[in-house]
Amino acid sequence: MPNEPQIIEIPPRRLQKVIEALSFATVDEFAACLDLLKSAGQRTDEFGELETAFTVFVEELADAKTALKDTLGKHEQANRDLEAKLQMIEMQQAAIRDLSTPIIEVWAGVLCLPVVGIVDSQRSAEMTESLLEMVVTKQARTAIVDITGIDVMDTKTADHFIKMAKAVRLLGAQCILSGINPAIAQTLTHIGVDLTGVRTMRNLRDALQAHLRDTEQLTPGQRRRAEIAG
Amino acid sequence: MATTESGAEVQVAPAERLIPVRRREDALGASREAQRLGQLFGLGKKRAAELAIVVSELGSNIAKYGVQGEIGLSFDTDGLGTVRVVARDVGPPFQNLEIALTDGCNDRGPIDPADILGRRGLGTGLGAVLRLADQFECRQDAGGKEITVHLRREPATGRRRT
Numbered sequence: 001m002p003n004e005p006q007i008i009e010i011p012p013r014r015l016q017k018v019i020e021a022l023s024f025a026t027v028d029e030f031a032a033c034l035d036l037l038k039s040a041g042q043r044t045d046e047f048g049e050l051e052t053a054f055t056v057f058v059e060e061l062a063d064a065k066t067a068l069k070d071t072l073g074k075h076e077q078a079n080r081d082l083e084a085k086l087q088m089i090e091m092q093q094a095a096i097r098d099l100s101t102p103i104i105e106v107w108a109g110v111l112c113l114p115v116v117g118i119v120d121s122q123r124s125a126e127m128t129e130s131l132l133e134m135v136v137t138k139q140a141r142t143a144i145v146d147i148t149g150i151d152v153m154d155t156k157t158a159d160h161f162i163k164m165a166k167a168v169r170l171l172g173a174q175c176i177l178s179g180i181n182p183a184i185a186q187t188l189t190h191i192g193v194d195l196t197g198v199r200t201m202r203n204l205r206d207a208l209q210a211h212l213r214d215t216e217q218l219t220p221g222q223r224r225r226a227e228i229a230g
Numbered sequence: 231m232a233t234t235e236s237g238a239e240v241q242v243a244p245a246e247r248l249i250p251v252r253r254r255e256d257a258l259g260a261s262r263e264a265q266r267l268g269q270l271f272g273l274g275k276k277r278a279a280e281l282a283i284v285v286s287e288l289g290s291n292i293a294k295y296g297v298q299g300e301i302g303l304s305f306d307t308d309g310l311g312t313v314r315v316v317a318r319d320v321g322p323p324f325q326n327l328e329i330a331l332t333d334g335c336n337d338r339g340p341i342d343p344a345d346i347l348g349r350r351g352l353g354t355g356l357g358a359v360l361r362l363a364d365q366f367e368c369r370q371d372a373g374g375k376e377i378t379v380h381l382r383r384e385p386a387t388g389r390r391r392t
Contacts, residue, residue, distance in 0.1 A: 088259070091249075091256075091259030091260075091262060091263060092255045092256070092259050094258075094259065094262050095254075095255045095256075095257075095258030095259040095261075095262065096255060096258075117262075118258070118261050118262070118265065118279065118282045118283055118286050119283075120261075120283055120286040120287050120290060120355065120358070121287060121290075121351050121352040121353075121354045121355045121358060122254075122290050122294075122351040122352070122355070123286075124352065125351050125352050151275055151276055151279040152276055152279040152280050152283060153283075154283055154287075154354065154357075154358035154361060154362065155358075155361060156333050156352060156354035156357055156358060157352070157354065157358065160352055160354075183276055
């Protein structure tokens, strides 16, 4: 019977099993699916071949899924590591900005050291060294240290700051401290520092004007305005 | 593990923010983070800056002497708004803690002024920590040091030593 279609008879229970196995596979329950498929035992008829092929397929699918999960897990871990590192880099960049103390020659012979961030004892020592070096190399007549951006200083650090101002004077330049806030003013008076030889100004603008007045670089109009301002 | 002055364990232990410190940049990063978290936590601007100075000084010491270590920050350890800073490192212990706490000194004695100008620092770091914090505790052995300080939300009156 060469051309006659073959008919296979399958008991509904057997078919039901495969359908159940398939639904297990759809929801990623591969273990249950495989248990069900193998519980039937190996059969050699055509449908048995289909069952075997399906079993192999599910086994491979399960393996692939596990591998995928592993890879995703690793990726997630790598992402977390990367984020932690980025966070660390951001913190360090901010720190480097804090660390660098730019000293700007704002006018001929006038150096300005704007201090922002947190001033601890070591940073205070670093600033002193840089400022004194710059006063010498730039032959500055005035050094303005602006601490508007500083909220708090330890007493000893503040003391060192005043010493820095005095050291500038020893180098033949004048040092103007500007932008002292109330908390630091209290700290300074609390420790009873001797402020002779250190000029203080309310802000950077006043400090610059004081320098210009001293060196008489103001135009008459500017001088009048400076006098009115204080 | 946190302990009170009497040695009893503190039960309230919110998550500790741990920041590894190896170099000076790390210390400054930790300091900024402390200031940020402090302000988020509700410390005043001034107190948050004081916390940042404490962290910066302790962190710089780790970078300078401690080989490597970490700064741990915990907020509200006692339900009263206290901030705890723990600085751990694996460096050698202080030869003399009393001297190390003295301004102008490291743990062996006064610092040479040439070293101060050579950017090594003023030797006033631990002194600053002592002045700004409300409670200071140091444990150490051959394997390293652990300094624990507590800062109350508002500084206690008359606590400053000068």
